[in-house]
């Protein structure tokens with residue numbers, strides 16, 4: 288059942304009245320800002336409000352049976368016709384003002400079906416410190432995304448004129464630790480929207496997913512993380528079509544001003560129906576670090592814009608080494624007392640990364656990410672491409688790495704692989 292928006296508005300309005308503090312029973316809550324205390328009306332309490340010279344009474348009822356709550360409104364019969372409609376308009380207006388002032392973003396998570404006395408969502412204040420400014424990404428891309436979000440916020444009339452629901456969807460994809468979740472946090476702050484993080488593992492069926500969607504509010508971000516991993520599982524409670532309906536079926540049109548976000552590590556093994564044009568409005572790739580991203584991280588984490596070791600770091604990126612922003616950020620955080628030590632550790636990690644990826648490729652066990660990164664680096668061509676035999680390119684890369692790497696252990700392993708390959712190659716005909 289959908290949450291009654293009127294109930295929510297009146298409840299918020301009543302709790303904003305100073306008279307709540309005078310009631311016999313009220314509950315005290317502290318908010319994320321430790322100095323703030325909220326006074327919330329207790330069940331079965333009656334409070335009085337005045338409007339246009341009339342006196343009205345509200346009572347919070349809590350039904351013993353289903354645990355559902357209701358609000359009873361009482362006023363003199365003579366006042367009813369005069370004030371009823373303007374009074375509710377006043378409540379709407381005050382509610383909107385309260386929401387505007389409430390800068391705090393909330394994070395909702397879905398709970399198991401068994402624990403549903405007060406609905407399926409539980410929330411907490413969302414205090415993630417990430418903002419669009421702290422996210423490390425290509426600056427042009429960041430500007431384009433910000434203006435896309437800005438346009439969305441101003442486009443109510445535009446969407447309505449086209450007969451479209453005012454919502455937008457984004458797919459964030461890229462390797463682990465490239466900042467997808469952090470970006471969701473930054474988006475929520477930028478838009479001032481609450482986040483509904485949907486844990487598909489806590490959903491029992493397609494209709495359960497619809498039910499959850501009905502209990503979300505407008506001006507919100509609906510987030511499904513690691514969708515590729517969920518869809519790759521053998522048996523799932525929510526079907527492919529259940530998820531497609533959630534994305535853009537009739538049910539997704541309930542409510543307005545929504546942003547849907549899906550994250551994935553890779554689009555490679557995803558059913559084509561997810562990626563068909565028009566299904567998800569914007570696809571954003573989150574890459575592993577390049578030298579430019581590294582410099583941004585060095586500036587934000589170590590406070591340095593330049594350093595004599597930067598050339599060495601750059602060389603490692605040029606020969607195809609790479610790490611995620613999370614990996615580089617972590618090294619910098621743990622060595623923030625000494626930028627030189629931090630940079631040396633980054634260089635060692637980059638060399639280790641390249642050595643182990645080349646090693647895995649030589650042994651034929653390269654992961655998708657390894658192969659893609661090596662291909663991206665331009666140092667290894669796809670099999671048969673450019674007329675250059677891949678093994679020859681690997682040998683070139685190996686030579687380059689051999690000359691530069693200081694990680695003896697990794698290089699010893701690589702030497703072994705190369706020797707084995709040399710021997711087996713001499714017994715195999717060249718293709």
Ligand SMILES: Nc1ncnc2c1ncn2[C@@H]1O[C@H](COP(=O)(O)OP(=O)(O)OP(=O)(O)O)[C@@H](O)[C@H]1O
Nearest residue numbers: 421422423462463464465466467468469612613616
């Ligand atoms: N592009 C980035 N800009 C700033 N910080 C980043 C970036 N990428 C990663 N980080 C940092 O690395 C950590 C992990 O990032 P995050 O969880 O956002 O990555 P992810 O792509 O969502 O990973 P996963 O796919 O494993 O969920 C965070 O602490 C975040 O601050």
